[in-house]
Amino acid sequence: MTAPARPNAALLFVARHSLAIALSLIFLAPVVFLLLTSFMTDHQSLTSNLWPESWHPENYANVFAKTPMGRYLANTVLYATLATLFMLLSSVPAAYALAKLRWRGRYATLVAIVCAMMLPPQVTTVPLYLLWATWGLTGSLWPLILPMLLGDAFSIFLLRQFLVTIPDEYLDAARVDGCGEWRTLLRVVLPMAKPGVAAAAMFQFFYAWNDYYGPLLYTSENESAWTMSLGLASFRSLHAVQWNLLTAATLLTMVPIVLVFFFAQKAFVQGVTLTGVKG
């Protein structure tokens, strides 16, 4: 490198890191303010003070003691867990057939799945609501859980994108050894596809955990079936304006997601990238 370039490079280095640190602070600031407010008294949380004058970690316990957040949490865990399990059962085989088996209609099916994935949920809301109403399941989370037994378009697409990257040679070797397609999938493909399956499972779990529209549509009349998202959105009106409890509850819904993310960051980031375009 030539001499005059050096101070320039050092300057650029500082400029880039300053910019990145400033951006980091902006991205973090909302959570920091939530955290500070969640330790205030309910009176102080109504003022413009930014720093708690006394610390009240018991706010977090009060979220569960003074509101039905515990039941909402149980409902959310049930919804997210069952939806994820059911999705895997139905979508992994479909993704395998779309990625690794050759059959007429495969391409058309893939196009249909991409269309299903891109379709705003509101388009099919009314007919589906009526369907679940005739089956007597509105007022519960089942209309959101049971369809996962019949495949989820986004998950199928994500898994398919992952499975096509596995070389056919491994599959052919298994077939030569006399494995049927199911055994090939379970014994050869799945162990190699662990990160893809983990990413799909996480996306599904997060989707259900975060879902607001689905629970609002099906359970708004029956509070005992509410999820955390629904409970949180109605929190303020039901429990007056207790910003300290509301900020604590808001942070509590974020915690599990962040924890899961840190344990499986690599698979997750790979999943995000895979659903983008492969050049």
Next chain:
Amino acid sequence: MALTLGAPGTRPGAPPERPASRSRRRARERLTVLGFMAPALAGLLLFLVYPLLASAYFSFTKFDLVNPPRWVGLRNWSFLLQDPNVRVAAYNTLWLVVVMVPARMVGALSTGILLTRFRRGAGFYRTLFYLPALAPPVAATLAFVFLLKPGTGPVNTLLARLGIEGPLWFSSPHWSKPSLVLLALWGVGDLMIIFLAALLDVPQELYEAAALDGANAWQQFRAVTLPAISPVILFAAVTGVIQTLQYFTQAAVAASVASGQANSGGGISGTFGYPANSTYTYPLWLYVAGFRYGALGYANVLAVVLFVVSIVVTGILLRRFRAFLGTDR
């Protein structure tokens, strides 16, 4: 649907089979594929094809949760043309498409480019920038309504210390949509990850060649980066528009919490659009028309229109399907 398996078992040099055993094998392969695909195909029929057809039929009928559908011809469709609410809702959604989608793309691309400039620390910054995208939408919206509280919120408190009088944010008809854009920019990390992967895939030699030709940073960006990542930009634009067409949660929650009016889950739709209908998006109006006013027939008109718009937008992506799906079809 005719399912034929492209005979993964037939390898070059395998002995020719008798026609009878070949057709038996075909049948077995078809059954295998059906076994893998049956649940997903049933799902497509029940949760995609059926509701689309039903929605088209229902749009010509009048009914609610109590009374069965009655054919009314084009009545719902002609109401669409006079409906003042749909005009407001479509305008708000269009506003978000025009402002929020490009804002998110520019934000994601510039943070992504910044991250490619680091030799060390890129992973740390990437995680930090990405984390807000994970926040549940309801939680993120609550956080922003709290941050941007007009009187005592942290942002206006800090602005006041600088001697600036902050706007009313979510409580002002002029600032409510820009506030939603700020919220969307906070969660820009998911798109940033996609752009970052594409940026890192651009061959380094192209930049070196451009630099040799004397191209400055901006010229390199125009001549090398943009063309190389154009499929990703198209993908981001299309998925961004689709996501914005279904924009529901943030608008609903922001209006409900900022309005401060009493409501419960069932009655939350009473606050939709606050303030002054400025956050009334198209899907919110569809929901309210169908489930609050009980005009299920008319809600299906709105659904069919939304379907047509989404399909047109998706079609742009499907024309580039091969790039979208990767090299192996």
